[in-house]
Amino acid sequence: MSSFIQLLVSGLENGIAYGLVGLALVLIFQTSRALNFAQGTMAAFCGYVAFELIVTRGFSWVIGAIGATIVGAVLGLGVERIAIRPLLGAPLLSLVIATLAIDAILGNVTQRLWGADVKNLPAPMGGDDWNVGSIVIGRTYVIIAIITLTLLALIAYMLKHTRIGLAMRAFADDQFAAELQGVKPQTVSRTVWMISAAIGGITGVLFGPLLFVQLGYMSPIFIKGFTAAVLGGFVSTSGAVLGGLLMGVLEALAVRYTSASIAPMLPLLVILVALLVRPTGVFNRKLATRRA
Amino acid sequence: MIIVRLISSVREARRGWSRKQGDTVRKRTARLGLALLAVLALALAGCASEDAVDTGSQAASSGESSPGVTDSEITFGMATPLTGNASSLGIDGQKGAEVFIKWLNDQGGTNGRKWKLVAQDDGFDLQKKATTVQYLIQQEQVFGIWGDVGSTAVSALPLINEQKVPYLFPYALAKQMIDPVQPYVFMDVPMADMQEHALSDWIADNEPGDHKIGLLTLNSADGGDAVSGFKAGKAGKYVVGEQQYERTATSWQPQLVALRSAGVTDIVIHGSDVWTAKILTEAKGLGMTDVQFYGSSGSVTPQVFALAGDAAEGLRAVAINAPSTATDVPGVKEFTDAFAKYEPGYKPGVFALHSWSSGLILAAGMKGIQGDTVTRDGLVASLEKLKDFDTKGITAPVSFTKDNHEGVDKVMLVQGKGGQWVTMTGFIGTTS
Numbered sequence: 150m151s152s153f154i155q156l157l158v159s160g161l162e163n164g165i166a167y168g169l170v171g172l173a174l175v176l177i178f179q180t181s182r183a184l185n186f187a188q189g190t191m192a193a194f195c196g197y198v199a200f201e202l203i204v205t206r207g208f209s210w211v212i213g214a215i216g217a218t219i220v221g222a223v224l225g226l227g228v229e230r231i232a233i234r235p236l237l238g239a240p241l242l243s244l245v246i247a248t249l250a251i252d253a254i255l256g257n258v259t260q261r262l263w264g265a266d267v268k269n270l271p272a273p274m275g276g277d278d279w280n281v282g283s284i285v286i287g288r289t290y291v292i293i294a295i296i297t298l299t300l301l302a303l304i305a306y307m308l309k310h311t312r313i314g315l316a317m318r319a320f321a322d323d324q325f326a327a328e329l330q331g332v333k334p335q336t337v338s339r340t341v342w343m344i345s346a347a348i349g350g351i352t353g354v355l356f357g358p359l360l361f362v363q364l365g366y367m368s369p370i371f372i373k374g375f376t377a378a379v380l381g382g383f384v385s386t387s388g389a390v391l392g393g394l395l396m397g398v399l400e401a402l403a404v405r406y407t408s409a410s411i412a413p414m415l416p417l418l419v420i421l422v423a424l425l426v427r428p429t430g431v432f433n434r435k436l437a438t439r440r441a
Numbered sequence: 442m443i444i445v446r447l448i449s450s451v452r453e454a455r456r457g458w459s460r461k462q463g464d465t466v467r468k469r470t471a472r473l474g475l476a477l478l479a480v481l482a483l484a485l486a487g488c489a490s491e492d493a494v495d496t497g498s499q500a501a502s503s504g505e506s507s508p509g510v511t512d513s514e515i516t517f518g519m520a521t522p523l524t525g526n527a528s529s530l531g532i533d534g535q536k537g538a539e540v541f542i543k544w545l546n547d548q549g550g551t552n553g554r555k556w557k558l559v560a561q562d563d564g565f566d567l568q569k570k571a572t573t574v575q576y577l578i579q580q581e582q583v584f585g586i587w588g589d590v591g592s593t594a595v596s597a598l599p600l601i602n603e604q605k606v607p608y609l610f611p612y613a614l615a616k617q618m619i620d621p622v623q624p625y626v627f628m629d630v631p632m633a634d635m636q637e638h639a640l641s642d643w644i645a646d647n648e649p650g651d652h653k654i655g656l657l658t659l660n661s662a663d664g665g666d667a668v669s670g671f672k673a674g675k676a677g678k679y680v681v682g683e684q685q686y687e688r689t690a691t692s693w694q695p696q697l698v699a700l701r702s703a704g705v706t707d708i709v710i711h712g713s714d715v716w717t718a719k720i721l722t723e724a725k726g727l728g729m730t731d732v733q734f735y736g737s738s739g740s741v742t743p744q745v746f747a748l749a750g751d752a753a754e755g756l757r758a759v760a761i762n763a764p765s766t767a768t769d770v771p772g773v774k775e776f777t778d779a780f781a782k783y784e785p786g787y788k789p790g791v792f793a794l795h796s797w798s799s800g801l802i803l804a805a806g807m808k809g810i811q812g813d814t815v816t817r818d819g820l821v822a823s824l825e826k827l828k829d830f831d832t833k834g835i836t837a838p839v840s841f842t843k844d845n846h847e848g849v850d851k852v853m854l855v856q857g858k859g860g861q862w863v864t865m866t867g868f869i870g871t872t873s
Contacts (some may be wrong), residue, residue: 152701152702155694155698155727156695156698156699159692159694159695162692162694162697163691163692163784164690166691176864185461247536256524256525257524263534264530265523265524265529266529266744267715267744267747267748269528269747278726280728285726285727285728287726306455314560324493358689359691359692359719360691360719361715361718361719361748363523363526363529363715364526364528365525365526366526367690368526368689369691370691372689373691380674399693399699400694401694401695404684404695404696404699405695405698405699406477411492
């Protein structure tokens with residue numbers, strides 16, 4: 150029984166991480182209708198920045214994380230200004246290609262700045278993981294969960310109670326009508342990309358101790374975060390987080406209760422079936438109701 | 442005649458498109474014509490590239506040297522990961538080859554010529570590996586491909602065999618590289634199945650008592666070979682659990698929990714130094730401190746200690762060569778001194794050492810080419826005569842025959858102590 154519970158805990162730990170990445174992807178898609186394929190590389194770049202600040206220059210972990218997050222926001226602003234804004238209104242394929250190009254360029258820049266060696270970034274909290282009976286709970290994953298839930302709450306508050314949040318919702322609903330009402334697309338686009346990239350930045354910093362900072366270390370997390378966003382229908386930030394949790398738990402249980410050859414495929418098969426049954430997203434109830 | 446008709450149908454289709462009425466029959470004909478033109482163009486390009494290769498082999502058979510050989514230089518190609526998350530391995534291997542070449546060229550090179558290396562990035566990707574090797578052979582016209590890193594090497598085998606280009610000492614543990622014997626492929630690393638078979642025998646012969654062994658391997662060709670090799674050895678009977686992970690894995694907790702619930706006393710990991718470090722760190726987090734971990738040859742680098750810290754203390758591993766820090770080994774000392782001279786400030790790892798030792802073997806093969814012309818087939822014949830070649834203690838003695846291109850069938854065991862690898866055994870083989 151304790152093994153089963155440990156598996157659930159491991160699955161939820163990984164799942165909350167996927168949800169955090171999915172949340173950032175959904176935020177961009179809601180407003181720009183763009184899929185940011187450079188999100189993983191941007192997050193990895195911030196992980197390297199955190200390493201530079203914390204390990205090379207000796208700043209505290211908190212200062213390093215804040216610095217990396219700010220760099221992430223600036224990176225998002227730069228990407229939006231150079232590659233995305235000129236393509237606002239263009240077909241989705243153009244935006245996808247633009248983000249793929251950013252991904253390749255940023256990856257090369259990262260390698261030129263920091264080389265190919267693997268870096269060891271310290272965890273936010275030192276010491277051993279927590280034990281609850283025989284169940285081990287990872288300290289870093291608890292911090293990831295706290296940050297994810299805090300971000301969910303902040304984003305929900307912003308969308309409902311601030312002018313920019315209202316503008317973002319209007320823009321996501323009907324871009325043309327929003328512009329007629331005076332919403333500036335550049336302002337919305339800029340804000341969303343900065344927030345999403347900043348979230349990516351903090352994700353890169355949090356995963357650095359878990360995966361080691363190296364070229365491409367955030368790519369697998371990005372892929373799983375993308376799947377989490379798909380499960381949420383790409384319209385719901387909370388749906389993306391729930392999708393991530395579902396994926397994490399399925400992965401963990403598949404490893405334990407199926408054969409080694411089936412385990413990697415099983416979560417994706419379940420997701421495929423789920424999307425065939427609910428194409429708008431497993432956790433996207435509001436949209437399904439509205440369009441019905 | 443056919444081409445003229447195709448072109449005229451395309452022209453006619455363009456005139457049809459400019460008219461307001463869409464003539465669908467002509468549009469269809471034009472599209473078909475364009476498609477056939479494209480197929481024809483591709484076929485012609487293929488014939489041209491085949492002609493280029495044929496020219497090279499014809500030159501060799503007529504007494505001239507093979508492509509990649511001039512009066513003053515012999516050029517080797519390397520298709521290895523220089524970007525992406527395996528780039529630290531590929532760059533280390535490239536550095537080792539470059540330092541070896543500088544060291545060798547300072548002594549005059551071989552065959553009256555100096556060596557040159559052209560390295561290209563394959564991104565540790567199967568498809569890109571094949572196209573990169575093709576580029577090196579056809580565009581750069583290299584004499585041979587040397588020192589690649591990664592089991593992606595298997596994707597280059599059809600091209601290598603078709604174009605008869607020596608594929609020299611890739612650091613690839615997939616059994617397809619030697620079984621069946623590939624006439625132009627020479628290896629200097631024991632395959633994954635042999636390495637794990639030797640480890641399995643060693644555990645049974647030297648660690649008496651009850652064992653419950655778990656296998657935790659990468660889901661890949663060499664990962665599968667590692668499993669079958671371990672189970673074929675004497676300790677195979679102790680295996681109680683097998684788990685796999687993907688290259689894209691971000692956590693190994695589920696696999697470790699599954700093995701822990703099987704009551705394992707030992708876990709054999711197959712994977713790189715980074716993956717091994719992550720697994721050890723997570724295992725420590727799960728409280729699995731009473732389990733003896735064994736790593737594979739890819740984990741025998743200084744980096745595993747830098748990443749895993751205390752969690753790597755006591756880790757045992759199979760090594761295909763002496764540790765890159767074992768300067769009491771004459772070959773390793775020579776290698777370390779060369780790096781101090783040609784690349785001061787760079788800390789070479791196991792892949793640089795592999796490039797160095799394989800360079801020694803390659804140089805011996807080149808020196809053994811009979812006659813004045815330097816040909817690919819001449820190198821193959823020379824290497825197949827190499828017997829018990831001494832790499833000055835870096836690897837076990839190397840031998841090839843026409844029917845055996847594996848080169849080495851011995852490994853050594855090493856252990857992590859005080860943040861360094863120390864040898865536990867000399868070179869050992871399988872005992873079952």
